Amino acid sequence: MKGLSSFVLPDDSGVKRTITRPEAFRQDGYLANYDFRTVFYDCFREGDSLIFVAPPLINFKDELLSALQKASGNAQLDYYARDRTVEIRLKTGAEELEVSFAGIREMITPQPNESHLFEMRRVMLTQSKNNDPQWIADWFQFHAKSHGANALLLYDNNSDRYETAELExxxxxxxxxxxIKVVDWRFPFGVTGGPQQMWDSDFSQFGVLNHARFRFLRSARSVLHGDVDELIVAVDGRSSVFSAAENSPFGVIIYNGHWISDATALADGQALRHRDFLHLxxxxxxxxxxxxxxxxxxxxxDSNWEIHSISGYSGTELRSPDFKIRHFSAITSWRAVRMSTRPIAADDKIDEPLVKALQGAGLFQESNDASE
Structure with missing residues (x-):
């Protein structure tokens, strides 16, 4: 993968990551979607150390840590097991490491740390697969106009509708x-919680968040994590979510919100956009x-960037009542059941704050350009 120094075992390798979820709790498709082969996602420099971001090592741990120390001449190694991801720090100035693992020898050239690119930027951070570029543009424009976003870091996870360079x-x-930075992230997404809601095998998104944190965003002014089907609306109609985080006691705010229904005035077959769904x-x-x-x-x-919060704090001390998510049930590329639409019914309630926010962001205009 361009721009990443990863180590991935071949399909025919006799060594695979162990599964920790009991067989009785594995849904259909679990084995097909589990990440058996990724040893680490990337290796990049930070000061006098190299950082490796990886899925949980499980049975890989002892051999990999030994291999890294051997490759670096027994450099100091610090290991941090985070929720569904791992961070390894190796204190070495080496420009290359020859890593031998599971009978495979790889020459690893560390990537540069690119935090300077996003220094003092207000960044939108997301992982995406095959989302319509128009949806991504509308999503970014909304937060640029409404909240002052001026950078986008998007991890493209195995899209086959377009190339990452084309999207960027x-x-x-x-x-x-x-x-605008699009990272080509060609690793398995992993396995969702299943009927038992056992969330233990969806490694990729946790890897994305902590990779972004340490390689790109250490110097960012602030970072908003969300999905392309989510818009953040200020309750007062004017406040910036970035400014609120920057001025909060802990430098973190979390907020929940409402689902927006699949009711629309569009006819079947017309291109769908956020602006076409206005009902709760x-x-x-x-x-x-x-x-x-x-x-x-x-x-x-020691905190961890997670999907719905940042660990190490209680939810009540971070929760902000000043912002609400609007989560669009019909704007998604990966869950077919959520892409269906229906006509607007007489009892559907229009979301007036959302309408005003979309108007303020210019999303009812045919020419949508956040630089205007």
């Missing part, structure tokens, strides 16, 4: 004043899970 170039042309899902099914915005430089090292 198109977004950069659309938003010339912003910093009826209570009590309309509350969605939280997301967060943070100042990376104020996060403790």
């Amino acid at each position: 170039d198109g977004l950069q042309r659309r938003f010339p004043a912003a910093l 899902v009826p209570s009590p099914k309309n509350v969605c899970t939280p997301k967060w915005c943070t100042v990376p430089g104020r996060n403790r090292h």
Whole structure:
């Protein structure tokens, strides 16, 4: 993968990552989606050390740590097991490491740390697969206009509708004043929680978040983590979620929100955009899970960037009532059941704050350019 110094075992390797979920709790497709082969996602420099970001090592741990120390001449090694991801720090100035693992020898050339690119930027961070580029552009424009976002770091996870360079170039042309970076992240997404909601095998997104944190975003002014089907609306109609995080006691805020229904005035077959869905899902099914915005430089090292919060804090001390997510049930590329639409019914309730926010962001105009 271009831009990553990874170590992935071949399909025919006799060594595979052990599964920790009991067989009785594995849903259909578990084995096909489990990441058996990724040893580490990337190796990059930070000061006088190399950082390796990896999925949980499990049975790989002892052999890999020994291999890294051997390759570096027994350099100091620090190992941090985080939730569904691992961080290894190796104190060495080596420009290359010859790593031998599971009978395979790889020459690893560490990648540069690129935190300087995002220094003092307000960054949108997301993982995406095959999302419509128009959705991504609308999502970024909304947060640029409404909250002051001026950078996008997108991890493209195995899209086959377009090339990552094509996506990055198109977004950069659309938003010339912003910093746009698309990372080609060709690792298995992993396995969801299944009927038992046992969330223990969805490694990739946790790897993305902590890779982004340490390689790209250490110097960012603030970072908003969310998905392309989520828009953050200020309750007062004018506040910036980035500013709120920057001025919060802990440098982190979290917020939940509401589902937006699949009701639309569009005819079947017309291209769908956020602006085409303006009605709330009826209570009590309309509350969605939280997301967060943070100042990376104020996060403790032992905290962990997770999907719905940042570990190491209680939820109540971080929760902000000033922002609400609008989670669009019909804007998604990976869950077919959520891509269906229906006509607007008489009892559908329009979300007036969302309408005003979309208007303020210029998303009802045909020409949508956040640089205007």
